[in-house]
Amino acid sequence: MEAVVGLLLMLLGVSHGVETYCDGRQDGAQCYGALGGTVVLQLMDNASEISKYQWSINTTTTTTTILSWRNNTIVINAIANRSFFTPSDGTFRINNLSWTDGGEYTLQIFGSDGQVSERRTLQLTIQVGYLPIMAGVLSALVILLVVGVAVICAQKKKQNNKPKEEEDHELTYADVRMVQQPVRQMQKKAETEVEVEYGQIKFPERPQQTVEPA
The missing domain is CATH 2.60.40.10 (Immunoglobulins)
Structure with a gap:
């Protein structure tokens, strides 16, 4: 201004x-x-x-x-x-x-x-005399207006692009977490099954023996 x-x-x-x-x-x-x-x-x-x-x-x-x-x-x-x-x-x-x-x-x-x-x-x-001058003034105002609009548009475009990039990063991180969570559950489930099977092998139930009377 x-x-x-x-x-x-x-x-x-x-x-x-x-x-x-x-x-x-x-x-x-x-x-x-x-x-x-x-x-x-x-x-x-x-x-x-x-x-x-x-x-x-x-x-x-x-x-x-x-x-x-x-x-x-x-x-x-x-x-x-x-x-x-x-x-x-x-x-x-x-x-x-x-x-x-x-x-x-x-x-x-x-x-x-x-x-x-x-x-x-x-x-x-x-x-x-003022007609040529006013024409020059109007031309200068138009140029300044065009430059101002271009600057404002550039700033808005920059601001709009920045949140979009951050949102893309958050979505990527969310996808990674969603993929990793089932893998951990499967690993935990597999370890549990192995422990159960290992316990059955290590500690089998002994058969009962019949004692005959003397």
């Missing part, structure tokens, strides 16, 4: 800072983030080698620029207070995710002529 409680506390503590990673370098990538958690999006390999690009979120009515890069400088970062961009590996980290962060994002990379040379989209879905 203490192990289960400790595991639950550990998992609940980790759930406070859930962090997910998604590779958005392929067009149409599906990414997921936990509400209130952190998501790390891999937008490109090396952003410092690209002169200009723009990353925007698309809604049904508008397109809002989230990140804009030009000549090795961040021009726009609409969520700078809770995000961090690393140009060397092209990752964009968003902390404290909210429902409004979910949606379709479009990355546009511009060439030296100012024209769009590449366009990629990714879908970011925000989920309730």
